[in-house]
Amino acid sequence: MKAVEYYKYGPPDVLQLNEVEKPTPKDNEILIKVHAAEATKSDCELRSFKFAVNWFWLPLRIALGLRKPKKHILGGYFAGEVESVGKKVSKFNKGDQVFGSAGLRMGAYGEYMALPGNYTIVAKPSNMTFEEAAAVPLGGLNALHFLQKANIQNGEKVLINGAGGSIGTFGVMIAKSMGAMVTAVDSTIKEEMLRRIGADHFFDYTKEDFTKSGQTYDVIFDMVAGSSYSKCVKTLSPKGRYLMANPRLVDMVRSIMSSTFTDKTAVFAFAGEKEEELLALKEMIEGGKIESIIDKIYPIEQAAEAHRRVETEQRLGPVVLSFKNI
Ligand SMILES: NC(=O)c1ccc[n+]([C@@H]2O[C@H](COP(=O)([O-])OP(=O)(O)OC[C@H]3O[C@@H](n4cnc5c(N)ncnc54)[C@H](OP(=O)(O)O)[C@@H]3O)[C@@H](O)[C@H]2O)c1
Known part of the structure; x- marks a missing residue:
């Protein structure tokens, strides 16, 4: 599968589109085919290791990799389709269209992602595209x-x-x-x-x-x-x-x-990212109370460009990466 990876901290150009092994879900996990992921300010901060507030710099650096990142695929927020379901997961079926958070596991800049079935992942709002839904969580x-x-x-x-x-x-x-x-x-x-x-x-x-x-x-x-x-x-x-x-x-x-x-x-506070909160958002979206404001959608191979956009002062709302043409 294709994934945008980074092997060193630095400017947007450290992001590269590579061919990597498709993950195999464990019994308690689901395999998600990612259709779209938000390119967030936090992704840019993790990529460059430059944070707006510095007090958690050292513990975070120890956790994420002192000299180079331990995890190579960024992306915490996504929309996609359930590709397969582990034996111990009953909440999802193959083909379900979902959106949610990969939490600190990240990985949404990859074409496929295996995540525990109890993560904050719910059915995608019926009135949104995958790109719009990825900009929500x-x-x-x-x-x-x-x-x-x-x-x-x-x-x-x-x-x-x-x-x-x-x-x-x-x-x-x-x-x-x-x-x-x-x-x-x-x-x-x-x-x-x-x-x-x-x-x-x-x-x-x-x-x-x-x-x-x-x-x-x-x-x-x-x-x-x-x-x-x-x-x-x-x-x-x-x-x-x-x-x-x-x-x-x-x-x-x-x-x-x-x-x-x-x-x-x-x-x-640090948002707990609870399932009931994501369901409440889905309800507000389907009820027409809130919508996604997307600045720009980039194909996944232009992830570096998307990060540059997130770091400008020009953008109006979230930037989204799309896997549509992969
Ligand atoms: N507590 C938590 O759980 C939690 C969770 C996620 C994120 N965060 C943090 O929350 C921050 C915001 O996240 P985000 O994703 O919404 O960031 P974002 O998309 O970059 O939005 C920040 C907005 O603030 C504007 N801004 C910059 N300086 C300003 C100023 N002096 N006065 C008023 N507005 C100003 C920016 O405009 P310009 O384009 O002009 O810069 C931008 O529109 C990030 O630093 C992130 O690390 C906290």
Whole structure:
């Protein structure tokens, strides 16, 4: 089978399309024929080993390979078809169209992938192509996980910082579906797209600092590494909630103090990627409440080009790799 592999950390050109052995699923696994995978910011961070927040650099480097990557096929989020089912798996049948997360196993940049049957994988939304569905799990699962923690009430003011990316675009749509008034923060080029998917207000972060606008928000959902914790917390209304997807170590400690000693709550989390959350997203998609915003679809052999696109400031939402012509 074909797979995009990398054998050293570095720029997009370290990605190469190779012929590799097709995986054989164990009794508790399913073999998935991957049709599409999202090329994510996290994939780029793993490829280059450059992270927006650095506190987990050493443990991650030890886990993933000190001098070179131990796993050679990236890709955590995918849509595809079940090719075969291990003896101990009852949840899937050959031919099922599915989407989901490969978790830390990764491997979705390969034509076939063997994953445990109990991973977060469910039936693909019936109204989406494989490419559209592959763009859902990362952004959708993260946005839903955080926004559910905020217990958003109808009419509350929610600000999404870094709204134009994979997580942020789903954040805007999910917050709207929860009845919020949404303010999106990102660069000018994203404004039209963000207003189209539901943003009521917009700040261009290259021109304006939303923490200095005089407005306050019930919820701030923050994807941006290096945001000022104190300025964001000050921009919350009484009983406001600050959701940090990219916290620094010091902000994690400060969040415990804020939540214990003030009427504001600060939350950091790592999305658990639960099956029920992916099913909830599927239902929202089939009910027309949310959709995939895809910047561009690249054939798998142009994975390096796709990574370059993910790393530019031009892209509008997720970038997807397609196996259509393989
Ligand atoms: N906690 C978790 O469980 C978890 C899970 C997955 C990912 N993450 C982290 O969350 C972050 C966001 O992920 P993502 O996949 O959504 O990234 P993404 O697709 O790159 O989106 C980030 C967005 O933020 C914008 N941005 C950059 N600087 C900004 C600023 N100062 N103010 C406002 N917006 C700004 C970017 O715009 P430009 O194009 O202008 O740069 C981009 O549109 C990543 O760093 C990732 O590592 C956390």
